[in-house]
Amino acid sequence: xxxxxxxxxxxxxxFDRNARLVAVAQREHRQYHPKPGWVEQDAVEIWRNVDxxxxxxxxxxxxxxxxxxxxxxxxxxxxxxxxDRHTGVPVGRAIVWEDIRTEELVxxxxxxxxxxxxxxxxxxxxxxxxxxxxxRWLLDNVAGLRAKAERGDVLFGTMDTWxxxxxxxxxxxxxxxxxxxxxxxxxxxxxxxxxxxxxxLDFFGVPASMLPEIRPSSEISGRTTRxxxxxSITAALGDQHAALFGxxxxxxxxxKGTYGTGGFLLMNTGTELVxxxxxxxxxxxxxxxxxxxxxxxxxxxxxGSLVQWFRDNLGLIHSAPEIETLARTVxxxxxxxxxxxxxxxxxxxxxxxARGIVVGLTSYINKGHLAxxxxxxxxxxxxxxxxxxxxxxxxxxxxxxxxxxMTADHLLMQFIxxxxxxxxxxxxxxxxxxxxxxxxxxxAAGYWPDxxxxxxxxxxxxxxxxxxxTRHREDEYANWKRAVELTFAWARSTxxxx
Amino acid sequence: xxxxxxxxxxxxxxxxxxxSLGLARGTAHGxxxxxxxxxxxxxxxxxxxxxxxxxxxxLGTSYLDANELRSRSTNWAxxxxxxxxxxxxxxxxxxxxxLVVHHVFRPDDSVQTLGIGAMLPLHATALGKVLLAYxxxxxxxTRRRELTSLTRRTITRTQALERVLTEVRSQGWAGEAEExxxxxxxxxxxxxxxxxxxxxxxxxxxTVDRLCDSAGRPRATLVxxxxxxxxxxxxxxxxxx
Ligand SMILES: Nc1ncnc2c1ncn2[C@@H]1O[C@H](COP(=O)(O)OP(=O)(O)O)[C@@H](O)[C@H]1O
Ligand SMILES: [Mg+2]
Numbered sequence: 069x070x071x072x073x074x075x076x077x078x079x080x081x082x083f084d085r086n087a088r089l090v091a092v093a094q095r096e097h098r099q100y101h102p103k104p105g106w107v108e109q110d111a112v113e114i115w116r117n118v119d120x121x122x123x124x125x126x127x128x129x130x131x132x133x134x135x136x137x138x139x140x141x142x143x144x145x146x147x148x149x150x151x152d153r154h155t156g157v158p159v160g161r162a163i164v165w166e167d168i169r170t171e172e173l174v175x176x177x178x179x180x181x182x183x184x185x186x187x188x189x190x191x192x193x194x195x196x197x198x199x200x201x202x203x204r205w206l207l208d209n210v211a212g213l214r215a216k217a218e219r220g221d222v223l224f225g226t227m228d229t230w231x232x233x234x235x236x237x238x239x240x241x242x243x244x245x246x247x248x249x250x251x252x253x254x255x256x257x258x259x260x261x262x263x264x265x266x267x268x269l270d271f272f273g274v275p276a277s278m279l280p281e282i283r284p285s286s287e288i289s290g291r292t293t294r295x296x297x298x299x300s301i302t303a304a305l306g307d308q309h310a311a312l313f314g315x316x317x318x319x320x321x322x323x324k325g326t327y328g329t330g331g332f333l334l335m336n337t338g339t340e341l342v343x344x345x346x347x348x349x350x351x352x353x354x355x356x357x358x359x360x361x362x363x364x365x366x367x368x369x370x371x372g373s374l375v376q377w378f379r380d381n382l383g384l385i386h387s388a389p390e391i392e393t394l395a396r397t398v399x400x401x402x403x404x405x406x407x408x409x410x411x412x413x414x415x416x417x418x419x420x421x422a423r424g425i426v427v428g429l430t431s432y433i434n435k436g437h438l439a440x441x442x443x444x445x446x447x448x449x450x451x452x453x454x455x456x457x458x459x460x461x462x463x464x465x466x467x468x469x470x471x472x473x474m475t476a477d478h479l480l481m482q483f484i485x486x487x488x489x490x491x492x493x494x495x496x497x498x499x500x501x502x503x504x505x506x507x508x509x510x511x512a513a514g515y516w517p518d519x520x521x522x523x524x525x526x527x528x529x530x531x532x533x534x535x536x537x538t539r540h541r542e543d544e545y546a547n548w549k550r551a552v553e554l555t556f557a558w559a560r561s562t563x564x565x566x
Numbered sequence: 567x568x569x570x571x572x573x574x575x576x577x578x579x580x581x582x583x584x585x586s587l588g589l590a591r592g593t594a595h596g597x598x599x600x601x602x603x604x605x606x607x608x609x610x611x612x613x614x615x616x617x618x619x620x621x622x623x624x625l626g627t628s629y630l631d632a633n634e635l636r637s638r639s640t641n642w643a644x645x646x647x648x649x650x651x652x653x654x655x656x657x658x659x660x661x662x663x664x665l666v667v668h669h670v671f672r673p674d675d676s677v678q679t680l681g682i683g684a685m686l687p688l689h690a691t692a693l694g695k696v697l698l699a700y701x702x703x704x705x706x707x708t709r710r711r712e713l714t715s716l717t718r719r720t721i722t723r724t725q726a727l728e729r730v731l732t733e734v735r736s737q738g739w740a741g742e743a744e745e746x747x748x749x750x751x752x753x754x755x756x757x758x759x760x761x762x763x764x765x766x767x768x769x770x771x772x773t774v775d776r777l778c779d780s781a782g783r784p785r786a787t788l789v790x791x792x793x794x795x796x797x798x799x800x801x802x803x804x805x806x807x
Contacts, residue, residue, distance in 0.1 A: 086648065088648040088649060089641055089644065089645045387637075388637070389631060389634040389638075390631050390633060390634060391633075392633040393631050393632070393633050473637070475640075476633075476636050476637040476640050477633070477637075478633070478636070478682050478683075496644050496647060496670070496673050497644055497648075498640050498641065498644060499641060527648070527671075527673035527674070528671055528673070528678075529644060529647065529670045529671055529673070530669070530670065530671060531671070531678075531680060532680065
């Protein structure tokens, strides 16, 4: 069984030995935007959703808790919540990875001595995206919080930690643990030692007393006492890491792209800790057993969330998939480009002050062209990341394995194949994030013997072959790059304000 | 009830509705629940009052977006391919033919071509027979046209097709062997939206020897898997609506 605590929804999925989906229950949770740039979620609502979907999935599968071999938890990364150790009540809402309230703080920290050392130790550039700046912001801005944290009365947790603590008893002896992949996204863990790093804690002013214990992805060793008691929790991984694992990208050099709220391309770099010269992050791929597997990551902040914005804020469609229907009412983008730098630009630019733009508007442009520009934005951002990976690796990527909610978009998948000029392949289980967590949990429990067995479960469900003319592709890419430059120009002319 | 809600304030409590229409509260509540399920009526979370639902505005236009059907059914289409070992298609009616809105490869990693967007004949495929069986207008229109012969086994007589469609309705699924392509067979079942309307079909296709038993009948286990997948997609459409 896997619980996938994603940015937009939480899922509980049951798989059988052949990695076939047996049951799936899902619930969306609310997104709060209390101020421009702030993104929050209610950790209690998410916990309540887990409370509903776990029994629902069991019922659908027609099984009881004792038939569940093991549970793996996977989650949106960087998003975290603080809570009172004695009551289990959260201190405010969870701060989501898309939140950019720390823009000013980040600019300030950037000038602090030791900043080069920070990147060296945690593998990440300083950005609003990661947990540590937001945690620092809370410690600075919530009255009395720092003192409580220092006394150990307030606990910190990414969503895996929050769910495991609650599932294993909460105030009655709940486990306060996280896995290396989630810890590697906080900016507080040293990539080489895989421990909380005193220098990093000091740099961000975070008391060690509030942090969970870091464990390998497959050594969580908990047991549920609530919701559905008696299930072994044997694994936890960040969602992108779980997808890498679920796609069975076990070899050095293999790449996957997951398209959900954001888009995340990860490349397995083996046991070697590789640093990027082209704007990619160094992160832990996964750790099954004693040695970690490292990965390079290209993060795209806005992919599916641009579709959601189009649906909720512009109201031009009723559901996300209708974006494709609308896009097909026209034959091309009509010269219109959207660069969705809602939270600044992530990989490979890492420009916090960039803001989104729509360019190329003429009286000819209609909502169909805008819908195309929305989908194409994900394609071009992928191209930028793949270019960076190729440059770091010194070799071209041969194929891209994809998964996530947006892979149901046929037009988008074809477009990605076209702009990368390589085949795009979707595996038989589109819920690859959940599958990866189930794999890690099942391996830990001895349900599956080894990685080779898992690899044999990977089957091709769909393949999109590139079909765009070279000339057209390069012209369009040049247009996209010009549009991206305009977001930089905009950033320069408006200093960050709060 | 709908007329009452369409009039005046458009927001009424259960008691108001029951009293206005001279119905027992229990009866009114039952009707409202049914209307709510098909989205003709919505209940305000805060006030518990009822009003007309969004689905009424789209009455008569398309019931379900093809791309949305693909999104919602992906998990179950994948599972059907994994269980049956065959390729899976989801079809909707478009312009007198089956429009393939989703396609999952046969999970044997052989070279296959993605068939999303292809058009298939209604009368010669299992997907098409399902769409015909549950759409009286469509089957009437098909009766008036000539049924093109594609193989020796294609049903070309309207009476024979009628008989088959009656059988499809009574058994809840459709099958076909070598009616579309020599050596190939297919099995399909209906996908319904809340209220029971059939909006599409999901099915598998493959060689006759894999899909049919020695008597040439679709294998019972495969039929069960197809029907289960159709049920699961139908349920997922209810859940989230
Ligand atoms: N057919 C589609 N076309 C484009 N975007 C889609 C489609 N279906 C879903 N999405 C987008 O995918 C996202 C949901 O995918 P999911 O993998 O569940 O995300 P997450 O795990 O980040 O919550 C949403 O942002 C939604 O807008
Ligand atoms: Mg996800």
